[in-house]
Structure formats: C-alpha cells, structure tokens
Amino acid sequence: MDYSQLLKNIGKHIQLTTEETGCFTATVNFRQVHKKEVLLAEGQVAKNISYVHTGALRAYYIDKDGNENIIMFAINDWWVTDIYSFSTGLPGLLTIDAMEDTTIFELPKSKLEELFITVPKFEKFFRIIMQNSYVREQLRTIQNLSVTAEERYINFVKKYPQFIQRLPQKQIASYLGITPEFLSVIRKNLSRQ
Numbered sequence: 001m002d003y004s005q006l007l008k009n010i011g012k013h014i015q016l017t018t019e020e021t022g023c024f025t026a027t028v029n030f031r032q033v034h035k036k037e038v039l040l041a042e043g044q045v046a047k048n049i050s051y052v053h054t055g056a057l058r059a060y061y062i063d064k065d066g067n068e069n070i071i072m073f074a075i076n077d078w079w080v081t082d083i084y085s086f087s088t089g090l091p092g093l094l095t096i097d098a099m100e101d102t103t104i105f106e107l108p109k110s111k112l113e114e115l116f117i118t119v120p121k122f123e124k125f126f127r128i129i130m131q132n133s134y135v136r137e138q139l140r141t142i143q144n145l146s147v148t149a150e151e152r153y154i155n156f157v158k159k160y161p162q163f164i165q166r167l168p169q170k171q172i173a174s175y176l177g178i179t180p181e182f183l184s185v186i187r188k189n190l191s192r193q
Contacts, residue, residue, distance in 0.1 A: 013128045014121040027111040033102045040096040046085035047107040055102025059094045070175040149178045150186050
C-alpha cells in the first residue's frame with residue numbers, strides 16, 4: 001500500500017517519526033468506492049473521517065423541496081466527513097457519495113481517539129484540519145451573503161481551478177446556490193468579456 005500522498009498531507013502540519021508513522025498507517029483502512037456509491041447517508045452516524053487518495057466525493061443535504069444542496073467537494077488530497085455527526089455521535093445531516101470512482105483511506109473515530117493518546121501530535125494535525133475547514137465555511141457563508149452569483153463563480157474558479165473541468169456544471173451550480181441554467185448564463189456572459 002502506498003501511503004506517501006497521505007503522509008505528505010500530514011507532513012504539511014506535523015512531522016512523524018518512523019514509529020509514529022507505523023502507528024498511524026496501522027489505523028487507516030484503504031477502500032475503493034465506485035461512482036455514485038454512498039459512504040454516508042443522511043441519518044447515519046459518521047464513524048469515519050476519510051482522506052481522498054484519488055477521485056472525488058461530495059457532501060450534500062436534501063432540502064424540504066427535494067433539492068440537493070452541495071456543502072462541499074472533496075477531491076484528491078482532501079479530508080471529508082459529516083463533522084457534526086462525527087463529533088457528536090448523533091445521526092448525520094449530510095449524505096456523502098462518490099462523483100467518480102474513488103479511493104480513500106478511512107480513519108475510524110475509535111482509532112482516532114486511540115491515536116490521540118499514542119501519537120499526541122495528531123491532536124494538533126486534526127485541530128488544524130478542523131480550523132481550516134471552519135475558516136473555509138465561514139468565508140463561504142459570508143461570500144454567499146455579500147457577493148453576486150457571478151462573483152461567487154469567479155471566486156470559485158480562482159480558488160478551485162481543478163474542479164471546473166472535473167465536476168458537472170449541475171454540481172457546481174448546487175454548490176454555488178444557483179440553478180444550472182443561471183450558471184450557463186454566467187459562463188456565457190464571462191466568455192464574451
């Protein structure tokens with residue numbers, strides 16, 4: 001099993017000894033997920049946090065009108081879970097599924113708690129991951145309240161250029177909180193400029 005990409009991700013925030021690396025790799029499970037396969041369904045308790053090795057996942061909820069609202073995408077080198085459920089042990093609010101064939105490393109919550117004891121550096125690592133996630137979502141909320149849909153799209157393209165060719169327009173529109181038709185109008189207008 002090749003853990004190099006995963007360990008490089010961790011190495012951005014903490015440095016592990018050979019022994020600590022062995023402790024960590026013994027706690028994660030490698031898994032292949034097929035396109036459209038559900039990792040977590042709304043109402044299930046999130047028992048894992050997942051690292052996307054290859055592929056793309058999305059986390060979304062279905063509103064009262066039956067509309068899909070994408071909260072986040074997770075592609076290669078990203079972490080994802082329903083943090084509300086993972087943290088509280090309560091039923092999840094989100095569904096997480098694969099947008100394409102994907103490989104992940106899953107870290108069960110029970111093993112994460114053990115890892116915090118055996119390799120305390122991981123508390124720092126996951127604190128940083130959670131802080132970064134909170135900052136990203138806070139900025140996204142402010143942006144959704146303060147800028148036009150066109151500006152949100154432009155910012156999305158600048159921040160996540162790797163998503164534009166990889167994700168369906170319908171999914172990007174859902175993430176931006178607009179209809180696919182309106183996104184088409186925005187893209188057409190921008191191409192004319």
